[in-house]
Amino acid sequence: MPTDGATDDIERAADLLLRARHVVALTGAGLSVESGIPPFRGPGGLWTKHGEPPMNGYQRFLADPAQAWRERLAPSGPMRELWKTVQAAQPNPGHHALVQLEAIGVLGCVITQNIDNLHRAAGSRRVAEIHGNALLIRCIGCARRFQRDEIPLEDLPPRCPRCGGILKSDTVSFGEPIPPDVLAECFAESDQCDCMLVAGTSATVYPAAQFPLDVRQRGGALIEVNPYDTELTPYCAVSLRGPSGTVLPQLVTRILRVRGL
Ligand code: APR
16 A cells, blocks of 8 residues: 555646646656566666667668668577567556556557557557557658568568568667657647656656656646656656556556546
């Protein structure tokens, strides 16, 4: 059971969410930790353990797309660890809580930095995947996306069935510009947002980290869900300290009670 202070925080957060006009959730790797996928930074982080990867992943892809695909299909080191956990992962109560908030009309959209498809797998409908989706393949020519199993991977790099362009995993590599369609969707949601639920992110990677700062700048409220302080903590109206798989369901319970549901 949460302590009195934590209960008060849950109540304050629920009140902010219920009074808001347009709520957006910004999520990161911490949301999927309870699904068995390690975070990148902080305790147990992949980059903490193995060091940050080179920032020129996209340039290396463009220089030799066939080799990049061979590495993608037979990953090593931290990427091998990441893909193994992503393939085995299932949504956790944190993902399901966001689905509930959307279903009762409190949450308008999820902007996620996660490439693990778990928000969609849980049933979230309005999801903007700013760093792409590991189950999708995208053409770097016409930007069209395909389900991974639609594309034969015998000849590398695979080619776009529509324009013949080079196909790449939809996940955004370091050094790659965020695809314009998803970036526009994120800004459209963030620009309308007056209350942002920032869950499981260190809020250090841009452009995603800009959204909560913009909301705060416009006088909106930030609610943080994270076991630890982050760079965003000083700007938050409420910081809910705990794992998102525990805290987000508590928030839903409180909101349903207030709504008499
Ligand atoms: N519940 C909620 N938050 C958690 C949990 C949990 N169970 N466990 C850890 N966290 C928090 C950590 O305290 C940390 O603040 O989740 C955050 C994860 O931060 P990062 O590992 O930096 O992940 P993220 O913010 O998503 O990284 C952004 O960086 O490396 C790139 O492309 C990668 O999308 C990623 C981006």
